[in-house]
Amino acid sequence: MTQQPPEYPQYPTQSPQPSVPPQYPQSQQPPQYPQAPQYPTQAPPQYPQSSPFQQAAQPPQYPQTPPPAPTAPPAPPAPAAHPHHISTDHGRVHIRSDQRRTDVTAVGSLLLHLPNFLCSLFVVGLVSLFFGGFGIVVILAWLASGALVFHRPTESAVARRLLRLRYPTPQERAKLEPVWREVTARAGIEGRTYELWVEDSDGLNAVAAAGHIVGVTRFAMNELPNGELAAVMAHELGHHVGGHAWAGLLGYWYALPGRIAWRVLKAFSSVVFHVSKAFGCIGVGVVVVVIGSITLATISSLYGLPLLVLAVPYALAAVGRRSELRADEHAAALGFAPMLAAVLGKLHQQEQQTEAALTAANGGVKPEESALSKLLSSHPDYYTRLHHLQPYLQQPH
Structure with missing residues (x-):
């Protein structure tokens, strides 16, 4: 017998109708809410288009090498500096407390001028008789006139009229002042105390006069290396430091009335x-x-005393030769001994040339210098000066 399948419940095939939404009244509006505040908008930051990593990733760019230029001929080597050229870039050293002194030669010069001074005083006394009661004023004025040796305007007149010097031009001063600063720095002397002058001469020479005059020739300024020019200036500074310059001029000044009377x-x-x-x-x-x-x-x-006047020129010449040696020692002590020896050699050559010219003019006969003329020479001979420089030339540098 066949068994019947079970019957399942039947469900409706149509879905129920949705419920109708509620109807609100039309007059009622929805609530209005306040709008949010508007803030200014900022533009986004701008970043570089490429990063360092991207740049590093790119291959490096090398500059293109230009084509080789035509090679020029090599320049000639620069001339070697003169062995006597010195540097003038050093700073100032310690300034000494004693800027000048009176050494033995200066004192000797003053003492040797004493007979001339007494003769001049006698002459001034005779002249003062013509002024009656004012005669003593004349004598005192003459005695006080020696102070003019250190008077700057009087020194300028002496430099121009007696020594035939002039002030240097700006170009000449640019050459002289650095060398002078080096000399005075080594000596510990205030260089502005002195005045630089120039002599229009083609000879190798220099002069120290009065209390503040230092003069060099145009030849020395233009033809000498600055080391040799410094040696010449250091020599003249030695005359000032030792008191030779003012003592000589002071003695000459007080002897002037006697000299004038003697010539008359x-x-x-x-x-x-x-x-x-x-x-x-x-x-x-x-x-x-x-x-x-x-x-x-x-x-x-x-x-x-007038008999002593006859011997005074010879004694003064001897003192003058000694003062030249002391000025040489002053320059050598400052480190200018080799330069000074070279300058003395050039002076000796000039003397030999002059002697040769005189010999030729005298028909080949060499002029002989008398013993008295040698005693009246105010400068030692070349070999004597070079001998006194030997201790400084032999020192290790």
Whole structure:
């Protein structure tokens, strides 16, 4: 018998109808809410288009090498510096407390001028008699006039009139001042105390005069290496530091009235002698007796001091030679001994050339210098000066 399948419940095939939404009244509006505040918008930051990593990834760019230029001929080597060229870029060193002194040669020069001073005082005393009661004023004024040696305007007049110097041009000053600063720095001297002058001469020379004058020739300034020029200036500074310059000028100043009187007497005696020759031997004898009597009376009244005047030039020349050696030592002590020796060699060559010219003009006969002329020389000879420089030349540098 067959079994019937079970019957399952039947479900509706249509879905139920959805419920109708509720109807709200049309007049009622939805609530209005306040709008949110508007803030200013900012633009987004701009970043570089490529990063360092991207740049690093790119292959490096190398500059293109230009084509080789045509090779120029090699320049000639620069000339070697002169062995006596010095550097003037050093700073100032310690300034000494004693800027100048009076050494033995300066004192000796003043003492040797004493007879000349007394003769001049006698002459000024005779002249003061013509002024009556104001004669003592004349004598005192002459005695006080020695202070003019250190008076700058008077020094300028002496430099121009007696020494034939002039002020350097700006170009010349640019050459002289660095060298002068180096010299004074080594010596510990205030360089602005002194004035630089130039002599229009083609000879190798320099001068130190009065209290503040330092002069060099145009030849020394333009032709010498700056080391040799510094040696020349250091030598002249030695004259100032030792007191040689002002002592010499002071003695010359106080001896001037006596010198003028002596020249007047020589001229007067020459005129009288020529006039007396017209009267024969008797007239000449009378003139000789009168002049001799006056001379003897003068010598006896002044205790023989006028006789010392005859020996003063030789003694002053000896002191002058000694002052030159001391000035050489001053320059050598500052480190300029080799340069100074070279300058002395050039001076010796000039002397030899002058001597050769005189020999040629004298028909080949060499002129001989007398012993008295050597004693009157104010400068030592070349070999003497070079001998005194040997201790400084032998020192290790």
